[in-house]
Amino acid sequence: MKIDVLTLFPEVFETYLQTSVIKRAQDSEAVQVKLVNFREYSLDRHHTVDDYPFGGGAGMVLKPEPLFRAVEALNKDDKAIDRIILLSPQGKPFTQSIAKELSNVQRLMLICGHYEGFDERIREHLVTDELSIGDYVLTGGELAALVVMDAVIRLIPGVLGNPDSASSDSFANGLLEHPQYTRPRKFIDWEVPEVLLSGNHQEIAKWRHEQSLLRTLQRRPELLANVELSQKDREWLKQQQRNEPTV
Numbered sequence: 468m469k470i471d472v473l474t475l476f477p478e479v480f481e482t483y484l485q486t487s488v489i490k491r492a493q494d495s496e497a498v499q500v501k502l503v504n505f506r507e508y509s510l511d512r513h514h515t516v517d518d519y520p521f522g523g524g525a526g527m528v529l530k531p532e533p534l535f536r537a538v539e540a541l542n543k544d545d546k547a548i549d550r551i552i553l554l555s556p557q558g559k560p561f562t563q564s565i566a567k568e569l570s571n572v573q574r575l576m577l578i579c580g581h582y583e584g585f586d587e588r589i590r591e592h593l594v595t596d597e598l599s600i601g602d603y604v605l606t607g608g609e610l611a612a613l614v615v616m617d618a619v620i621r622l623i624p625g626v627l628g629n630p631d632s633a634s635s636d637s638f639a640n641g642l643l644e645h646p647q648y649t650r651p652r653k654f655i656d657w658e659v660p661e662v663l664l665s666g667n668h669q670e671i672a673k674w675r676h677e678q679s680l681l682r683t684l685q686r687r688p689e690l691l692a693n694v695e696l697s698q699k700d701r702e703w704l705k706q707q708q709r710n711e712p713t714v
Contacts, residue, residue, distance in 0.1 A: 468497070468498045468499070468570070468572065468573060468574070468575065468619075468620075468623055469498070469499045469500075469501070469546055469573065469574045469575070470498060470499070470500045470501070470574075470575045470576070470577065470616060470619075470620075471501045471503060471541055471548070471574070471575070471576040471577070472500065472501070472502050472503065472576075472577045472579065472612055472616075473503050473505045473534065473537055473538075473576065473577070473578045473579065474502065474503070474504065474505070474579040474607075474608070474609055474612070475504060475505065475506055475516065475579070475581050475607070476579075476581075476607065476609055477502035477503070477504050479609040479610075479613075480500075480502055480609065480612075480613065481502075483613055484500055488617075488620065488621055488626060488627065489616065489617065489620055491626070492620050492621075492623065492626045495625070495626075497620075497623050497624075497625055497626050498620050498623060498626070500616070501541075503537060503541065505533045505534055505537040506533065507537075508532075508533040508534075508536040508537040508540065509530075509532070509533045510532050510533070510536075515530070516529060516530055516533045517529050517530060517581075517582050518530055520583070524583075525583065526582055526583025526584070527582040527583055528582065528583055528584055528585065528586055529580060529581065529582060529584070529585045529586060529589070530586060531586040531588045531589050531593075534578065534589055534593060535589075535593060538551065538576070538593060541576070546573055546574045547573075547574065548574050548575075548576050549572040549573055549574050549575065550569065550572055550575050550576065550595050550596055551576045551578065551593060551594045551595045551596070552575065552576065552577050552578065552594065552595070552596045552597070552598055552615070553578045553580070553585070553589065553590065553594040553596070553597045553598070553608075554577060554578065554579055554580060554598060554599075554600075554608035554611040554612050554615070555580060555584075555585070555597050555598070555599060555608070556599050556601075556602070556603065556604050556605075557597060557599065558596070558597035558598040558599035559596070559597060559598055559599065560598075560599055560600075560601075561598045561599065561600050561611075561614070561615060561618070563618070565598070566615070566618040566619050566622055567622055569615075569619045570619050570620075570622035570623050575619070577608075577612040577615060577616070578594065578608065579607055579608030579609045579611070579612050580607060580608045581606070581607040581608070598611070598615065599611070600614045600615070640679075640694070641690060641693055641694035641695075642679040642680060642682075642683045642690065642694060643679060643682045643683045643686060643687060643690070644679060644682075645674075645675040645676070645678040645679045645682065646678055646682070648660070648663060652664070660674070662674045677703060680696075680700060680703065680704055680707075681704075681707055684704055684707060684708070691704070
């Protein structure tokens with residue numbers, strides 16, 4: 468996969484890209500990341516990328532020309548750009564399923580905004596998608612782009628050492644991940660659940676699945692509406708709800 472990032476602050480990415488899973492993915496050539504400062508594609512000698520909004524208002528707005536010119540120049544490479552994504556609080560909420568979908572494309576472009584916003588023609592005529600990482604406003608799109616890159620890259624086949632790691636993550640199957648334990652077996656007065664020490668893989672799998680259901684019910688019950696549950700799962704969840712203490 469190739470990922471192009473259009474940003475006014477490429478230095479924000481440099482340390483993170485040289486760390487952990489993303490660094491290993493680049494070293495193995497599973498992914499290639501290119502940082503592009505789109506200020507280089509501005510039309511005047513002052514490298515202007517923003518201007519006052521028509522109709523008045525606070526803040527500055529990113530001009531269309533530098534971004535259109537940057538995308539046009541990068542699109543001349545050998546691989547066509549499959550998806551051009553604008554990072555914006557107005558975008559569709561970014562989810563694990565979207566990350567999985569994006570991990571299958573050959574070339575991805577992320578556009579990081581800054582200032583008050585974008586000229587609307589960028590939204591209407593340049594990008595294919597608009598994504599948000601949450602209902603809040605950041606100074607720029609760089610942190611959001613890093614979130615999307617991290618979530619996508621770790622799902623590319625071969626990037627994680629253990630292929631089961633991603634499949635057992637929270638949201639991989641629509642549920643939150645089950646509790647995890649490691650050594651020591653007993654810490655202070657808290658012990659690891661006996662079932663995890665039993666060696667019975669069938670019972671361990673059953674316990675983990677039930678704990679995922681329970682944790683999702685307790686912490687993110689709205690997620691259950693989008694999960695395909697068996698009749699057994701539904702009955703088990705109803706039993707847990709009946710057993711919950713009332714306040």
